[in-house]
Amino acid sequence: MAQFPVLEIFGPTIQGEGMVAGRKTMFIRTAGCDYSCSWCDSAFTWDGSAKDDIEMLSSETIIERLEALGGDQFNHVTVSGGNPALLKHLDELIEQLHKRGIQVALETQGSRWQPWFGKLDDLTISPKPPSSNMQTNWETLDTIIDNLIEQERLHHISLKVVIFNDGDFSYAEQVHKRYPQVPFYLQVGNDDLTETDDSQLALKLLSQYEWLINKTLASATLNSARVLPQLHALIWGNKRGV
Amino acid sequence: MAQFPVLEIFGPTIQGEGMVAGRKTMFIRTAGCDYSCSWCDSAFTWDGSAKDDIEMLSSETIIERLEALGGDQFNHVTVSGGNPALLKHLDELIEQLHKRGIQVALETQGSRWQPWFGKLDDLTISPKPPSSNMQTNWETLDTIIDNLIEQERLHHISLKVVIFNDGDFSYAEQVHKRYPQVPFYLQVGNDDLTETDDSQLALKLLSQYEWLINKTLASATLNSARVLPQLHALIWGNKRGV
Ligand code: SF4
Ligand code: SF4
Numbered sequence: 001m002a003q004f005p006v007l008e009i010f011g012p013t014i015q016g017e018g019m020v021a022g023r024k025t026m027f028i029r030t031a032g033c034d035y036s037c038s039w040c041d042s043a044f045t046w047d048g049s050a051k052d053d054i055e056m057l058s059s060e061t062i063i064e065r066l067e068a069l070g071g072d073q074f075n076h077v078t079v080s081g082g083n084p085a086l087l088k089h090l091d092e093l094i095e096q097l098h099k100r101g102i103q104v105a106l107e108t109q110g111s112r113w114q115p116w117f118g119k120l121d122d123l124t125i126s127p128k129p130p131s132s133n134m135q136t137n138w139e140t141l142d143t144i145i146d147n148l149i150e151q152e153r154l155h156h157i158s159l160k161v162v163i164f165n166d167g168d169f170s171y172a173e174q175v176h177k178r179y180p181q182v183p184f185y186l187q188v189g190n191d192d193l194t195e196t197d198d199s200q201l202a203l204k205l206l207s208q209y210e211w212l213i214n215k216t217l218a219s220a221t222l223n224s225a226r227v228l229p230q231l232h233a234l235i236w237g238n239k240r241g242v
Numbered sequence: 243m244a245q246f247p248v249l250e251i252f253g254p255t256i257q258g259e260g261m262v263a264g265r266k267t268m269f270i271r272t273a274g275c276d277y278s279c280s281w282c283d284s285a286f287t288w289d290g291s292a293k294d295d296i297e298m299l300s301s302e303t304i305i306e307r308l309e310a311l312g313g314d315q316f317n318h319v320t321v322s323g324g325n326p327a328l329l330k331h332l333d334e335l336i337e338q339l340h341k342r343g344i345q346v347a348l349e350t351q352g353s354r355w356q357p358w359f360g361k362l363d364d365l366t367i368s369p370k371p372p373s374s375n376m377q378t379n380w381e382t383l384d385t386i387i388d389n390l391i392e393q394e395r396l397h398h399i400s401l402k403v404v405i406f407n408d409g410d411f412s413y414a415e416q417v418h419k420r421y422p423q424v425p426f427y428l429q430v431g432n433d434d435l436t437e438t439d440d441s442q443l444a445l446k447l448l449s450q451y452e453w454l455i456n457k458t459l460a461s462a463t464l465n466s467a468r469v470l471p472q473l474h475a476l477i478w479g480n481k482r483g484v
Contacts (some may be wrong), residue, residue, distance in 0.1 A: 012459045014469055021263070022427070022468035024458060075465040077351060155397070185264070202448055203441055210477050217254045223317040226264035227256055232470070235452050 002089035003056040005031040007045055007082075009065045012074045017233030018124045018185050019158040020105060021198075025076040026066050027029045033082040034111055037132035041166065041193055045082035057179045061091040063100070076121075078105040081113070090118035109134075110141045117144070118151045125186075126160045127175055129168035131189070138178075145179050154181060157180045163212055164189040188212050190238075198237035205233055244331035245298040247273040249287055249324070251307045252483045254316045257353035258474030260366045260427050261400040262347060267318040268308050275324045276353055279374035281406065283435055287324035301335040305342070318363075320347040333358035338452070339371075349402075352383045359386070360393045366427075368402045369417055371410035373431070382421075387421050395402060405454055406431040428469045430454050431434045432480075447475055 011026030044050040045100040057065075066077060077097055084090065085108035093139045094104050094116060105122035117123055127136040148157050159182045161172040168189070176184045188209045195201040204239060209229045216227045236242045253268030269478045273296045275288035281284035299307075308319060309384040321338055326332060336346050336358060347364035359365055369383060370376040390399050403414040403426050410431070418426045430451045435444040451471045478484045 014455055014459075020468065023471040024465055025466060048391055072462045075466065080475070161469065199445055203444065206476055207445055213256055213477070217315065219258075220314045223315065226262065227265060227266070228264040229473070229476075232473075234448055234476075235455070 001058050001060075002014075002087075002092050003058055004062070004087055004090070004093065006053045006057045006062065007031045007050060007053055007055075008241060009062065009069065011066075012070050012229065013242055015076075015078055015105065016230050017187060017228065018126075018160045019183060020076075020122050021228055021231055023076055024074060025078045025105065026070050026074050028062060028077060028079050030079065030081045030084045030087060032086050034086060035083065035109055035128065035132070035134050037128055039132065039133055039189060039191060039193075041190065042082065059096045062093060063096055075079075075101060076103045076105065077150055078107070080107050085112045085114050085117075086100075088114070090114065091119055094119050095233075098126075099148075109143055111137060112142050113140065113147065117148060118153055121156055123148070123153070123157045124160050125157065125182075126162065129161055129163065129171040131164040133169050142178075145182060149181065153185075158183040158185055158187060160185040160187055162187045162189045162190055166215075169215055169219075171221060172225075176222060176225060180224075184225045186212060186216060186222070186225050188229050190230060190233050193238055198235075200236045202234045205229060220228075243300050243302075244329075245300055246304070246329055246332070246335065247296050248299045248304065249273045249292060249295055249297075250483060251304065251311065253308075254290050255484055256473065257302075257318075257320055257347070258472050259429060259470065260349075260368075260402045261425060262318075262364050263470055263473055265318055265347075266316060267277050267320045268312050270304060270308075270317050270319060270321050272321065272323045272326045272329060276326050276328060276421040277325065277351055277374070277376050278372055279376055281374065281431060281433060281435075283432065284322075284324060296406060301338045304335060305338055306397060307338065317343060318345045318347065320349070321401050322349050325350050327352075327354045327359075331357070332356065333361055336361050336421075351402055352386055353379060355382065355386050355389065359390060360395055363398055365390070365395070365399045366402050367399065368404065371403055371405065371413040373406040373410050384420075387424060391423065396425070397428050400425040402429055404429045404431045406433055408457075411454075411457055411461075415461060418464060418467065426464075426467045428454060428458060428464070428467050430471050435480055437480060440477075443479045444476045447471060 008029040105123040107124040110125040250271040257265045345363040349366040352367040
């Protein structure tokens with residue numbers, strides 16, 4: 001039975017981002033990432049700072065913890081990271097959750113294919129724009145998207161690009177042009193991970209959201225896009241575990 | 243050729259609510275409503291105050307106006323009201339838009355069935371909770387939902403209930419229990435339609451949103467719900483036509 005490196009299990013809360021924004025969900029945050037984005041808001045999953053908090057947990061233990069926290073008040077779980085697509089045997093957990101009538105969402109940057117991608121209810125692929133200082137491997141991303149389209153998963157997947165500046169916005173246009181069939185989300189980046197005044201942060205993020213909306217409205221390339229804020233950041237600011 | 247009573251055509255902007263929140267769209271606001279909700283934010287569509295602004299427009303003219311405003315920067319149109327489900331021949335407009343590759347969304351309170359409901363890309367049915375002072379006709383709503391399920395439209399419809407207080411929340415639970423298969427959205431009501439300070443309004447709406455999230459998290463009945471704010475109100479406050 002596989003064991004997975006887990007850093008946090010929390011909820012119930014709402015999914016703050018993307019294709020199921022606002023959905024009641026539990027979160028499992030796995031440790032480890034093959035990227036090191038300049039503005040990563042979960043750097044503790046890969047920079048060593050929280051390595052003593054990593055627990056190696058089986059699907060069974062993860063589900064016990066979820067149930068202890070969430071009782072009968074959830075039917076949806078989001079696996080986040082780090083990059084949970086590094087985990088080979090995650091289908092064990094997905095299947096155990098499905099057996100209990102629980103849906104499973106997952107977010108990854110799209111640097112690695114896993115055969116279990118096709119089993120997810122909501123898969124968000126979030127390639128990282130230039131401001132992250134990371135390089136997109138387009139061949140890998142092509143393979144992932146092609147596989148999922150072949151498996152008729154278009155209703156269960158989306159692409160999401162986080163935008164910090166004009167260069168990121170051009171990158172987003174490029175991603176959407178390359179994969180026009182895949183539901184496409186633009187999201188405001190939070191470049192202020194230290195602000196502790198939640199109201200100040202919310203107003204700042206809303207003004208950046210308005211900037212992103214206006215850019216999107218002006219782009220004929222992005223007519224089918226959906227532009228969203230991070231709902232949890234608007235409410236809970238930079239707090240972790242909510 | 244049918245003519246439709248139109249009060250506003252505007253955009254491109256984003257859809258601020260519900261199943262396609264964040265989607266780039268144009269708006270057509272039709273005049274006339276069979277309800278008179280206590281907190282209606284579009285009372286000018288039915289209370290007589292804007293009756294001199296109503297234009298009777300054909301599909302062709304509506305599309306000309308949309309194109310003049312939106313150019314090549316949209317592929318999605320939202321028909322809102324008032325209650326656009328009062329309009330018998332709206333399928334003419336829907337078909338004309340579809341011919342041009344434009345998707346069509348519509349919102350109605352669910353007081354009236356129209357055979358063209360099955361042609362909409364995104365149909366939001368928003369029955370009104372007790373705080374509106376309106377009475378839901380459950381038989382009519384049953385018929386609408388049954389018809390749409392029979393026509394296999396579950397991917398294209400949603401229910402949305404706007405919440406102002408605890409009584410509304412119980413009503414929402416009742417709606418979701420009655421139609422468990424239909425994607426279900428909860429939305430924060432805006433009870434302050436006169437606030438002109440956008441920042442003040444945004445912070446107030448965010449705190450009401452947090453209240454609604456917490457109630458939803460505690461309700462096992464609403465495990466599958468999605469809870470959303472009105473995005474446009476967070477950004478543009480109570481301004482009309484954005
Ligand atoms: S891919 Fe995600 S978890 Fe990894 S470094 Fe980038 S933002 Fe952080
Ligand atoms: S149904 Fe909608 S338009 Fe009609 S009165 Fe109620 S809120 Fe206003």
